[in-house]
Amino acid sequence: MIGLSHYLIVSALLFSIGLMGVLRRRNLLMLFFATEVMLNAVNVAFAAISHFYNDLTGQMFAFFIIAIAASEVAVGLGILIVLYKKHGSLDLDDLASMKG
Amino acid sequence: MYETIAFYLFSALTIGLFLITVMSKNVLYAMTSLAAGMVLISGFFFILGADFLGVVQLIVYVGAVMALYSFAMMFFDATKDIKEKNTNPALIFVLGGLSALALVLMFAAPIYNKSIQALYPMHKGVGNAQDVGIVLFTKYLVPFEVAAVMLLVAMIAGIILAGKKMDQSLTKDTSVDDDEILTQKDAK
Numbered sequence: 001m002i003g004l005s006h007y008l009i010v011s012a013l014l015f016s017i018g019l020m021g022v023l024r025r026r027n028l029l030m031l032f033f034a035t036e037v038m039l040n041a042v043n044v045a046f047a048a049i050s051h052f053y054n055d056l057t058g059q060m061f062a063f064f065i066i067a068i069a070a071s072e073v074a075v076g077l078g079i080l081i082v083l084y085k086k087h088g089s090l091d092l093d094d095l096a097s098m099k100g
Numbered sequence: 101m102y103e104t105i106a107f108y109l110f111s112a113l114t115i116g117l118f119l120i121t122v123m124s125k126n127v128l129y130a131m132t133s134l135a136a137g138m139v140l141i142s143g144f145f146f147i148l149g150a151d152f153l154g155v156v157q158l159i160v161y162v163g164a165v166m167a168l169y170s171f172a173m174m175f176f177d178a179t180k181d182i183k184e185k186n187t188n189p190a191l192i193f194v195l196g197g198l199s200a201l202a203l204v205l206m207f208a209a210p211i212y213n214k215s216i217q218a219l220y221p222m223h224k225g226v227g228n229a230q231d232v233g234i235v236l237f238t239k240y241l242v243p244f245e246v247a248a249v250m251l252l253v254a255m256i257a258g259i260i261l262a263g264k265k266m267d268q269s270l271t272k273d274t275s276v277d278d279d280e281i282l283t284q285k286d287a288k
Contacts, residue, residue, distance in 0.1 A: 002107045007144075008208055010111040014118055016200030021122035023192045027182045029127060029173075033134050036165070037118045040141050043157070045208075051148040055218035056235045059150050063236070066160050067247040071254030073165050077172040078261025084176055091182075 007048030014041035028080055028090040032073070039069045106147055114140045125181045127173060135166045151228040 018041060021034030043062045050058025080090060087095055117137035124130040138161045145154035220235045222228075236244055 002104055006107065007148075008204075010115070012200065012204040012208075013111075013115055015204060016197050017115065017118050017122055019200045019203075020192060020196035023196045024122070024189065027127075029176065030122075030130060030182065032169075033121050033130050036134060036161075037121060037137075040138060040161075043153075044141060044144050047145050047148045047150045047153055050150060053218055054222050056220040056222055056231060057218075059153050059232060060220075060235060060240050062150075062153055063156065063232075064243060064247055066156060067251060070160055070165060071251050073168055074254040074258035075261070077168060078258040080172065081175050081262045082264070090176065 004048055004052040007052075008045055011041045011045035011048070014038075014044065017041075026092045028083070028092065028095075031092075032076055032080075035072075036069065039065055103147055106143065110140050110143045110147070113137075114144075127176070127182065131166070131169055131173065135162055138162050138166070149228060152232045 015038055018034050018036075018038030021037060022031060025031045025034055043065055046058040046062040046065070048058075050056060050062075083095065084090060089095070114137045117133040117140070120133040121130045121137065124133070138157065142154040142157040142162070145151075145157055220239060222231055
């Protein structure tokens with residue numbers, strides 16, 4: 001039988017995949033994808049806790065996370081387009097303007 | 101029984117697809133596998149009885165966010181592979197895994213507390229959408245309105261950021277005329 005810990009383990013695995021992507025990626029668009037992976041992993045955990053504790057609060061938080069993710073994508077992609085117009089590249093190493 | 105099969109199938113597929121998203125060199129492959137993984141994540145929500153959340157996940161994530169990404173990809177050169185300078189992948193695997201584990205333990209520890217109790221319990225015989233609607237429009241009305249204002253602000257920001265100099269092409273050099281580009285191609 002599938003319990004709460006099964007869902008939490010899957011969610012933790014997905015979250016660590018996303019975090020690995022954030023650490024590993026140098027391209028800004030790919031960094032956005034990794035962020036989406038992390039947000040989805042957290043949503044799975046919220047829905048599982050909401051189901052197993054018979055409580056709607058988890059689902060409410062998942063809704064607000066989805067709203068925040070949507071607005072983050074809208075603003076973030078606008079910034080990416082401006083950056084691409086200015087530098088012609090989305091690589092973080094090319095964008096570094098303060099060399100230490 | 102079916103729930104078990106569905107759970108293991110969905111978890112294996114989502115982990116595989118998100119691994120492709122994180123590891124792939126091609127933006128198009130990464131985006132497609134991310135969209136497929138999000139569809140399967142909504143499958144998790146349907147198993148868990150959160151029907152409305154699953155539908156919202158399908159509409160907002162797979163519909164709106166992925167369409168936004170694919171529109172944005174038209175501004176960038178998406179067909180060529182991304183060259184990234186990676187510093188010691190083994191170190192990043194270990195660091196990422198360890199820090200994710202620490203974060204998950206920190207945030208999952210209160211869940212195993214026995215004194216936890218339902219704040220807004222679900223009702224028997226009432227559909228998930230009705231239940232969500234009642235709680236959302238009574239207990240969470242102010243955050244709901246704030247989220248609406250936030251989405252409006254994000255929309256305006258997106259239009260203003262991306263809409264500037266829309267008449268100029270990003271990939272084409274504007275100092276050279278179209279005819280000159282054509283003659284250059286002919287010369288080659």
